[in-house]
Amino acid sequence: MKRMPLLLLLLLGLLAFAPKPKLTTVKLASTLSVGVPKEFAPLPDDGIAVKYPSPRKPLAVYSNPSGRVDYSVAVRPTTFESFDYGVLLKIYKSSIQRLYTKVDFIKEDIRTVNGRDFIYFEFISTVSDTRRNSQLTPIKRYQVVQYAIEGSQLYVFTFVAPADEQAQWQPTAQAVMSAIVMKK
Template sequence: MKVKILPFLLVLLALMAFAPKPKLTATKLAPNLTVGVPATFVAMPDAGIAVKYPAPRKPLAVYTNPAGRVDFSVGTRPTTFESMDYGVLIKIYKSSIQRLYSKVEFLKEDIRTVNKRDFIFFEFVSTVTDSKRSGQLAPIKKYQMVQYAIDKQQVYIFTFDAPAEEQAQWQATAQAVMDGIVLK
């Protein structure tokens, strides 16, 4: 049985290697930060950000697909940590992610280098369930890819999220976006 699966997996892997790369537009967000935004995404206006991302500290930028179901956001927060603390921070950030959602299925977690910069990286599917006794709302499941990087007492948070049922459609794009971050 395993012998029959191996050739199939090799063919599938070869086909994926030649799949077209998502088209990204280089976008400068700060003097030291350039990101690759999917060509079909548009910048979300401030009013849309205030509704979809209500928080005291507005994200640096949010880009969304034409349907408004898939977002790429960039935020910053002050920090006293340094990049040499990534080994400890990966545990802290993982715990924070787990507290945000009813259930989290981590697909990948790592400290990785992108464009000569180290990032804390998570890929996961999150679920939020209605915790009220009378609540009959269906769970909300999202596919997410998140990277954190520290630069000059700031932590940069890069988040790509899509509906979980669209994971296969958006996974390569999310990876390309995360690989396109240039933080000098």
């Protein structure tokens, strides 16, 4: 029992020296720059249309070489303002829970990155086929989603990876979300 604090301290020390994910800064708009993992490539428009079928295409999508991990940036109109973040945290959490069969939240918070406030969610989502006699395996994803409001626009930053690869991608997802620069 006395060894537990020592082991925990040793583990934290090793994590401090873990290599930081290498990011490339990409300017998406005159007021928006993001950090993208070096090995990720932009998804072409036809790839975005297949992977993200929606009337409003994301501003940008970057994918790892296998195509299993994505980082996307979307912009939507909103009537909310940044001082509404406390209320919006609850609304967006509820929206996330309605999208999936099950959601296990790892973290939910309002945090400041590079002088800008963001609503932050980190979670494991599960989608199950609930039809009778279904033999399909549930799909589990590790996700980090960050929201920010600028003027009348809502910016949504999303990092998605297979849940069984969470340990591998969690440091990258956190680095990506910490590399967002939005200028006023």
